[in-house]
Amino acid sequence: xxxxxxxxxxxxxxxxxxxxxxxxxxxxxxxxxxxxxxxxxxxxxxxxxxxxxxxxxxxxxxxxxxxxxxxxxxxxxxxxxxxxxxxxxxxxxxxxxxxxxxxxxxxxxxxxxxxxxxxxxxxxxxxxxxxxxxxxxxxxxxxxxxxxxxxxxxxxxxxxxxxxxxxxxxxxxxxxxxxxxxxxxxxxxxxxxxxxxxxxxxxxxxxxxxxxxxxxxxxxxxxxxxxxxxxxxxxxxxxxxxxxxxxxxxxxxxxxxxxxxxxxxxxxxxxxxxxxxxxxxxxxxxxxxxxxxxxxxxxxxxxxxxxxxxxxxxxxxxxxxxxxxxxxxxxxxxxxxxxxxxxxxxxxxxxxxxxxxxxxxxxx
Ligand code: URA
Numbered sequence: 572x573x574x575x576x577x578x579x580x581x582x583x584x585x586x587x588x589x590x591x592x593x594x595x596x597x598x599x600x601x602x603x604x605x606x607x608x609x610x611x612x613x614x615x616x617x618x619x620x621x622x623x624x625x626x627x628x629x630x631x632x633x634x635x636x637x638x639x640x641x642x643x644x645x646x647x648x649x650x651x652x653x654x655x656x657x658x659x660x661x662x663x664x665x666x667x668x669x670x671x672x673x674x675x676x677x678x679x680x681x682x683x684x685x686x687x688x689x690x691x692x693x694x695x696x697x698x699x700x701x702x703x704x705x706x707x708x709x710x711x712x713x714x715x716x717x718x719x720x721x722x723x724x725x726x727x728x729x730x731x732x733x734x735x736x737x738x739x740x741x742x743x744x745x746x747x748x749x750x751x752x753x754x755x756x757x758x759x760x761x762x763x764x765x766x767x768x769x770x771x772x773x774x775x776x777x778x779x780x781x782x783x784x785x786x787x788x789x790x791x792x793x794x795x796x797x798x799x800x801x802x803x804x805x806x807x808x809x810x811x812x813x814x815x816x817x818x819x820x821x822x823x824x825x826x827x828x829x830x831x832x833x834x835x836x837x838x839x840x841x842x843x844x845x846x847x848x849x850x851x852x853x854x855x856x857x858x859x860x861x862x863x864x865x866x867x868x869x870x871x872x873x874x875x876x877x878x879x880x881x882x883x884x885x886x887x888x889x890x891x892x893x894x895x896x897x898x899x900x901x902x903x904x905x906x907x908x909x910x911x912x913x914x915x916x917x918x919x920x921x922x923x924x925x926x927x928x929x930x931x932x933x934x935x
Contacts, residue, residue: 575719576605576628576670578661580650584636587677587703591634594712598720621657622664629722631665631672632715633658633695634703640683652689662692671722674700675715720895733779741778744856749773752829752849759841760830767833770797774825774853781934782822783859784808785850785869787910788838794831799824800911807911807921808865811928817935823857825850827869838868847872858900861934866910873905891927906930 575595579588588606595604605628611620625631639658642650650656665672674682674695682700685693701718703711752771755761764771772789775798792802800808812819828838828846838846850872854862864870867886874882877896881889886907894905908927913920 573599573629573719573722574603574605574627575599576625576631576661576665577634578631578658578665579606579634580636580639580642580658582642583638584634584677587636588634590708591632591675591703591712591715594709595716595719598716617655617657618660621660625661625664625670626668628665628670630719631661631670632719633662633665633672633674633698635674635676635680635682635700636678637680639680640687659689659692662695666692666694671718672698673715673718674698676700676702678705738777738779741856745773745778745853748849748852748856755845758830758845759839760828760832760845763833764794764830767791767794767831769794769831771830772797772799772826773829773849774799774823776819776823777821778823778857780821780823780857780859782817782861782863782931783854783857784822784824784863784865785873786824786826786865787868788826788828789831790835791831799826803915804910804912807914807924811911811924814925815928815932815935817931821935823853823859825853827872843868843872847876851876854898855900858898859903860901861904861906861931863906863908863931865908866912867907870905870907874907877905879905890923891930893930893933904934 577588577591577595579585592604592606605624611617640649640651644650644653651659653659662672672695676682683696685696688695701711701715703715752773755771758764763769769791772793786800786804789799790802790804793799793805799805808824809819812822827850828842829849830846832838832842850869862873864873870886870889871882873896874884874894877898879894879896881892881894886909889907890909892907894907896903896905906927909920909924911924914924
């Protein structure tokens with residue numbers, strides 16, 4: 572779930588923020604909305620505590636009312652210039668962390684000019700603002716909610732609980748799937764497996780991975796070794812993972828067909844019907860936060876199965892997009908990508924794949 576941080580000045584916009592919070596609650600769980608950083612313990616460094624709270628959010632909403640920049644304390648000092656002003660500290664942290672920052676103007680406030688702001692938050696004035704007007708509040712907030720829902724989730728929101736017992740349980744569950752695959756004598760590709768003395772290829776990697784890659788079908792090298800992506804396409808995949816510093820062992824890699832089809836060809840509907848229940852079982856067990864589909868067959872399978880609005884999109888339109896989906900265990904992102912093998916036919920596609928892989932940095 573996307574996490575929203577609301578930064579505001581009580582004296583300036585409390586009424587608006589209350590209304591905003593009520594609207595947000597219709598779309599987000601209370602624990603995903605940070606409003607007042609609660610309970611900073613005695614002795615704790617509050618700058619650090621605020622920074623950690625900002626770090627955990629995906630969208631930072633800076634609510635700016637008419638008094639926001641001008642408010643002064645009882646000694647006449649401007650709040651925004653004080654070293655311990657929470658509003659200032661939080662905005663500085665959101666800017667430093669390159670968060671998605673949406674200034675929300677309330678009470679007919681205007682966006683402050685950079686010269687009105689302390690240096691370390693002057694860049695706030697370049698963020699495009701959204702007005703939450705009194706008369707049109709509900710509709711304006713809907714726009715804000717749409718932006719928040721589109722935002723990529725923070726890295727911190729994934730797999731906080733991965734532990735050795737979970738990994739052990741998942742390893743055993745995967746072994747049961749592997750046994751079923753080995754014994755899948757009714758598969759349309761079983762005769763190819765027997766004739767070629769090939770291994771079926773369930774996949775490999777971290778059973779509790781955050782990121783699951785689903786390719787197309789094992790090639791001859793993969794079927795001879797019983798491992799996914801260990802031939803020429805695997806070399807390209809390994810390079811792409813290396814470029815973003817993602818260890819192959821930290822993800823799980825599988826295919827939409829789990830036996831070599833005997834030749835370089837597209838999967839048939841019959842083969843897809845047979846093998847996709849295995850992919851479903853892998854997803855249920857691993858429960859990844861991100862599924863990267865490599866090639867159009869895995870992409871089409873998932874988008875159609877989940878009945879997503881993008882289901883009729885082509886890979887040319889959808890590659891590199893973060894598509895949100897809800898699975899029984901929670902919200903995930905599907906990121907369609909071209910199959911690494913495209914680089915073998917067209918070297919220029921490497922750059923496109925590299926850029927798409929950059930998106931994965933959000934999740935590691
Ligand atoms: N191509 C795939 O789609 N999967 C593999 O495992 C290898 C090549």
